[in-house]
Amino acid sequence: MSKGITSRAEDYSQWYNDLILKGALADYSAVRGCMVIKPYGYALWENMRDQLDRMFKETGHQNAYFPLFVPKSLFEAEEKNAEGFAKECAVVTHYRLKADANNKGKLIVDPEAKLEEELVVRPTSEAIIWNTYKDWIQSYRDLPILVNQWANVVRWEMRTRLFLRTAEFLWQEGHTAHSTKEEAIEETEKMLDVYATFAEQYMALPVIRGVKTPSERFAGAEDTYCIEALMQDGKALQAGTSHFLGQNFAKAFDVKFLNKENKLEYVWATSWGVSTRLIGALVMAHSDDDGLILPPRIAPLQVVIVPIYKGDEQKQQIDAKVKEIMQQLKANGISVKYDDNDNNRPGWKFAEYELKGVPVRIAIGARDLQNNVAEVARRDTKEKQSVSLDGIANHIKQLLEDIQQNLYKKALAYREEHTTRADSWEEFEKLLDEKGGFVSAHWDGTAETEEAIKEKTKATIRCIPLNNEKEEGKCILTGKPSSQRVLFARAY
RNA sequence: CGGGAGGUAGUUCAGCCCGGUAGAAUACCUGGUUUGGGACCAGGGGGUCGCAGGUUCGAAUCCUGUCCUCCCGACCA
Numbered sequence: 001m002s003k004g005i006t007s008r009a010e011d012y013s014q015w016y017n018d019l020i021l022k023g024a025l026a027d028y029s030a031v032r033g034c035m036v037i038k039p040y041g042y043a044l045w046e047n048m049r050d051q052l053d054r055m056f057k058e059t060g061h062q063n064a065y066f067p068l069f070v071p072k073s074l075f076e077a078e079e080k081n082a083e084g085f086a087k088e089c090a091v092v093t094h095y096r097l098k099a100d101a102n103n104k105g106k107l108i109v110d111p112e113a114k115l116e117e118e119l120v121v122r123p124t125s126e127a128i129i130w131n132t133y134k135d136w137i138q139s140y141r142d143l144p145i146l147v148n149q150w151a152n153v154v155r156w157e158m159r160t161r162l163f164l165r166t167a168e169f170l171w172q173e174g175h176t177a178h179s180t181k182e183e184a185i186e187e188t189e190k191m192l193d194v195y196a197t198f199a200e201q202y203m204a205l206p207v208i209r210g211v212k213t214p215s216e217r218f219a220g221a222e223d224t225y226c227i228e229a230l231m232q233d234g235k236a237l238q239a240g241t242s243h244f245l246g247q248n249f250a251k252a253f254d255v256k257f258l259n260k261e262n263k264l265e266y267v268w269a270t271s272w273g274v275s276t277r278l279i280g281a282l283v284m285a286h287s288d289d290d291g292l293i294l295p296p297r298i299a300p301l302q303v304v305i306v307p308i309y310k311g312d313e314q315k316q317q318i319d320a321k322v323k324e325i326m327q328q329l330k331a332n333g334i335s336v337k338y339d340d341n342d343n344n345r346p347g348w349k350f351a352e353y354e355l356k357g358v359p360v361r362i363a364i365g366a367r368d369l370q371n372n373v374a375e376v377a378r379r380d381t382k383e384k385q386s387v388s389l390d391g392i393a394n395h396i397k398q399l400l401e402d403i404q405q406n407l408y409k410k411a412l413a414y415r416e417e418h419t420t421r422a423d424s425w426e427e428f429e430k431l432l433d434e435k436g437g438f439v440s441a442h443w444d445g446t447a448e449t450e451e452a453i454k455e456k457t458k459a460t461i462r463c464i465p466l467n468n469e470k471e472e473g474k475c476i477l478t479g480k481p482s483s484q485r486v487l488f489a490r491a492y
Numbered sequence: 493c494g495g496g497a498g499g500u501a502g503u504u505c506a507g508c509c510c511g512g513u514a515g516a517a518u519a520c521c522u523g524g525u526u527u528g529g530g531a532c533c534a535g536g537g538g539g540u541c542g543c544a545g546g547u548u549c550g551a552a553u554c555c556u557g558u559c560c561u562c563c564c565g566a567c568c569a
Binding site: 004011013014017028029030031032080081084085087088123124155157158159165212216217218219220221224241243306307308309310311342344345346347348349350351352363365367368375 | 493503504526527528529530531559560561562563565566567568569
């Protein structure tokens, strides 16, 4: 057991906080609900961001940047969207401070510097972007527009948690415009697939692809698609969303195009996003009581080398050998750090890099040099193995791949074990209380029943899985007829 | 936003009830010995006690306000 980390069994929430703070991913800040993302956490985000960015570009998207501020009149144009976010908007009302005449050295908001129109700090950018697209689009030849932006957004949350829900967070938001409904739906589904592929192949996080029920839908969308992941405490977490917006924003912002028949039509829209919340998902999906466990493909550091020596002579011999190993690893595209800091002993370093979730540790001492081997330890299973220095780079390369696959398999096995069918209300409640995870059950399709179930159990419908098997059945609560099962869970 | 707990050295915390020279462990700095799972010895530096008022001869301690954090709840496309 690691020093100072609360175990999952003792207090899951505290374990999560300990990992974020002691793993040096982030810190609390002087600003309510806002966090500082520390270099190690930001390096992780950069790796995730860079890979997603590549995938967006491979699917034909370009990056752009739109303003942080949205004039209130634009923000309120699409009514449902505005209403949905109204309760959590930060609003700029003034543009100047001045010295406080009654309190030397202090500043007050200058009452004479009131803005004619308040500016909403974007909780999302549909409004400002569709106001802009109006100017960009005239004919079908201007379509599609496939734009993404990497940005920060602000949502004034009442209760915050590091990475999972903070007042300000980093994300990407894709906003596309299309000439047909079919093309927009295709785009929505394509981007959901990009998210799912990223989560599964890079984060080693298995996800369910699905559609939200109307009450869980994005404000202003016709349909919201999502990827849902399961955390180790049996709670679900929405890891990404992709929205088919229909013509709602086109109508609100009057964005029309001339089609080939020379007739004016409203444009079809999508938007899609993932955020730094993914880091929270990553932590809760894989890590253990000794610290973080990061998938090799996005870990800021893949390999750490720790020397074990007595005296300068041994140290120099080890240094020389490590230099060779590092060159080989780097030539294979593997990130590696040699920690020969003499202030900390090997045992301290072992614990430290386990806390940080570095996938592979190589320990090398005088004894190893004699035998032409090194001790290779993998973070996910904590197994240690003596490996020949000849061709060690290939071994490590393969090991990193094994770890990546193992993390995915382990998370997938957990999800499958914790996805259960329920056919009676008693069973349904019992599963949610005692086992957790996804519960697959029939639902009569009404918002009233969905709300009643949430009221009674705190579980929500996470999604209706894509390609869901049709099956006649009776609603778990009302007994009314149902044509398919949906996935329920308590969620973050 | 409601209920509860908390904020004192970089960190974890004691001191507060009952006002009177700010403490420990750990981390840090210097020197030395060490190094295969969180080393040891010796010496040393470091805190306007979250912030702002008030009571008092005197406030970390009592009172008021305020900011931030944690837990529970409400809220959360």
